[in-house]
Amino acid sequence: MSNQVLFVGAGYANLSVLKNWKKNTPKDTEWTLISPSRYKYFPEMTGLYMEDQYSLEDIRVDLAEFCHRNGGRFLEEKVTAVDRDRKTVLTESGKSLSYDLLSAGMGLRQETGTVPGVRDHALFLNPHEEIPMTAASMQYTEYPVVAGGGAFGVEFALSLQAWRRANRKKTPVTLITSGPVLPEENKDVRDNVRDLLDERGLLLYENMPVERIDADVIYAGSRVLPYGQVLWLDGAKPPLIFDYADLPVDDKGYLLLSSTLQTVGSPDIFGSGAGTVLQEEVNTSKDSITAFQEAKVLEENLDRMLRGKTKLKTFKPPKKESLVLNMGHRTGFYRRGSKTYISRQAWREKKKLDKYIMKEIRS
Numbered sequence: 001m002s003n004q005v006l007f008v009g010a011g012y013a014n015l016s017v018l019k020n021w022k023k024n025t026p027k028d029t030e031w032t033l034i035s036p037s038r039y040k041y042f043p044e045m046t047g048l049y050m051e052d053q054y055s056l057e058d059i060r061v062d063l064a065e066f067c068h069r070n071g072g073r074f075l076e077e078k079v080t081a082v083d084r085d086r087k088t089v090l091t092e093s094g095k096s097l098s099y100d101l102l103s104a105g106m107g108l109r110q111e112t113g114t115v116p117g118v119r120d121h122a123l124f125l126n127p128h129e130e131i132p133m134t135a136a137s138m139q140y141t142e143y144p145v146v147a148g149g150g151a152f153g154v155e156f157a158l159s160l161q162a163w164r165r166a167n168r169k170k171t172p173v174t175l176i177t178s179g180p181v182l183p184e185e186n187k188d189v190r191d192n193v194r195d196l197l198d199e200r201g202l203l204l205y206e207n208m209p210v211e212r213i214d215a216d217v218i219y220a221g222s223r224v225l226p227y228g229q230v231l232w233l234d235g236a237k238p239p240l241i242f243d244y245a246d247l248p249v250d251d252k253g254y255l256l257l258s259s260t261l262q263t264v265g266s267p268d269i270f271g272s273g274a275g276t277v278l279q280e281e282v283n284t285s286k287d288s289i290t291a292f293q294e295a296k297v298l299e300e301n302l303d304r305m306l307r308g309k310t311k312l313k314t315f316k317p318p319k320k321e322s323l324v325l326n327m328g329h330r331t332g333f334y335r336r337g338s339k340t341y342i343s344r345q346a347w348r349e350k351k352k353l354d355k356y357i358m359k360e361i362r363s
């Protein structure tokens with residue numbers, strides 16, 4: 001009987017492995033990719049999508065077609081439970097699938113938190129299938145507010161403002177954040193970004209946690225801000241399923257992996273991407289580039305396991321963390337290690353990175 005490999009979640013590493021599956025892996029295996037949506041979106045391309053530089057088809061992959069082309073099966077389902085002893089997973093509609101090896105690449109889920117009104121009134125980018133609707137709602141409303149001043153909040157707000165200016169929308173984008181803007185960056189970088197936000201006409205409210213959202217106003221500190229649509233960018237959390245399945249997780253719920261990308265204590269369950277953490281390297285950033293680097297080790301180790309080998313390859317996280325963002329109007333933000341710049345060149349780097357992502361998954 002064939003070995004069954006289940007890929008749960010269309011995370012970057014899983015897709016990158018599957019793209020090469022036919023040419024590299026033993027013949028007597030069958031694989032299934034399970035994901036709740038037929039389309040996998042690339043959230044890092046949302047900014048340039050909003051600026052009309054990318055089409056909808058540029059920022060997503062049709063998973064049914066992808067699986068067919070690469071010799072596997074696609075199941076449009078959400079996995080709700082993993083039984084490690086019986087080596088089966090259960091889906092939302094009640095299907096049970098058994099596996100010899102499982103590879104979890106499920107990204108992060110959205111939590112709406114405890115701020116009253118967020119669940120009822122805010123828009124989200126997670127699950128990523130929300131991206132086109134959320135982007136359109138934010139483009140066409142008056143008084144759009146982005147709540148969350150981290151890297152992706154700043155990228156979204158600036159890209160949105162660029163589109164709105166080009167399309168003569170009258171009201172500016174408001175960016176509101178509970179701490180300083182870009183809290184991970186140093187003071188000089190933050191000052192430069194503040195200047196850019198100001199130059200582009202955005203309204204910025206820092207150190208102002210949102211306390212409540214009503215149908216048309218946001219309460220934050222002493223302010224009452226009117227809004228047409230509000231995008232909530234806080235509350236990305238690892239999937240609950242790891243904890244439910246009694247798999248080892250850290251104190252925040254991230255799946256604990258050994259350096260071979262196997263779940264600690266469950267060698268037949270591999271993990272990758274933003275919902276996981278390396279036991280020995282807890283500070284490794286889990287961006288999409290790291291996920292692609294994990295893919296090379298994941299691919300090799302799945303193959304070795306299927307061939308009955310016991311010695312597996314280890315994953316060494318990149319030494320320098322990097323971040324590349326679209327800042328609107330052909331300007332980008334680039335950081336690698338301690339080197340940061342905001343420029344046209346950084347924007348070209350951003351486009352290069354997107355091209356790399358598309359190539360890694362599509363070609």
Ligand SMILES: Cc1cc2nc3c(=O)[nH]c(=O)nc-3n(C[C@H](O)[C@H](O)[C@H](O)COP(=O)(O)OP(=O)(O)OC[C@H]3O[C@@H](n4cnc5c(N)ncnc54)[C@H](O)[C@@H]3O)c2cc1C
Nearest residue numbers: 009010011012035043044078079106107152273274287288
């Ligand atoms: C606006 C925005 C901009 C961003 N920009 C950048 C950037 O510039 N650079 C960067 O590195 N990162 C960026 N990110 C973060 C980036 O999106 C994540 O780091 C990345 O998507 C994580 O990839 P992943 O491989 O872990 O999984 P994902 O790409 O999130 O994929 C996970 C998949 O698993 C599926 N899944 C989830 N739960 C289940 C389940 N129960 N059963 C089956 N399938 C399931 C999901 O549907 C999804 O298809 C950005 C995010 C946002 C929102």
